[in-house]
Amino acid sequence: MTATASTVRTLHVSRLHLVAVASAVPVAREFVYQTLEYWKLNDFADDAALMMSELVSNAVKATGLPGRQPKPWEITAQHVMAIQLRVVGDELFVEVWDRSSDEPVKQTVTAEAEGGRGLHLVEALSKNWGIYRPPAGGKIVWAMIATAQLPNPALDGSTLQLRVPDDLKPQDGPVKDQASIALMQRVLDGLCRLL
Template identity: 55%
Template sequence: MVAMRESSADEVTPIPLLAASRCVAAVSEAVPWSRAFVRHTLTRWRMDEYAEAAALVMSELAINPVKAAGLPGARREPWQIESKHVIAVQLRAIQRGLHVEVWDASDAAPMRQAPSPEAEGGRGLMLVEQLCSGWDVYRPLVGGKIVSAELLVRHPVDDSRAPAAWPPLRLPQRLRATERRARVRPELPL
């Protein structure tokens, strides 16, 4: 007779997960910075072979919220940046998927277009569909939306591949999404 070991609900077999995210002001520089974030992160995770495809997908997912909710033109001070002017970019590698995700405060879902051959834009989601196994839109409880696309990876993710110490990717001052600071005004005499 073979003794069976009882399992407990407290026992968990962890699934390796790698994740990195950043919040940035929705300015035009956010798109190339997001691509650099992808390349830097995937190099750190030793997943360089997916860097170019993932950077292109990130670029396509980030451009629409930057155009829709961004801060065009004039330079803004940190206290002028509101949540509607911020996007969050995230990479997650789990099992055999590399998830490229962008959050923004808008509820409007991206729409696949059928651009004319002469059109300069409108091909972003078609490109994402060609590079990825799929894409979707999620509505988090905090509001807004997350557009997520999944690239398949050849080998299961191994979280031991990412070194513990790695120099951080510096975020340029103009892209920093900081806490809103109140301006201090001098008291008015009574």
């Protein structure tokens, strides 16, 4: 019996729950920049932030209140979304969960069109992208970037904390739990495929 060398693949995950409103887009971008700076993957931050912006914009359109900032009592479980960055080895995943089962559609755009390029940008910037339907419900739209380098966060015991205004935080409860379960299911399914 001979021993075979196996490659160790590291796993880094950072997640944030948001209310699906227009102001979630800049919060999501800042989350990407802060997380990738902490992981020392700054070279991929611009592309990842642009992809996250497009995916969050689609989630806001699908489940949120895109036209205005809602009053706190107008926010329902339908308006909770979750974003996640995950690095497995040298692959960076940008993931957005929302409760809608409707798939985002790549639109045919003309040179004069002012919008509709989001998924085209995601496709151009990513190595691969797709839609995952977790058992917990809703959908996760994801995109993957091959980084060719491993994350290297400082192991000094500090934690990364992104401050989110209180009026943008979703309430704790079953929908926030559903989002967390859905995203973790995608992580577990990915890990199982590695075995």
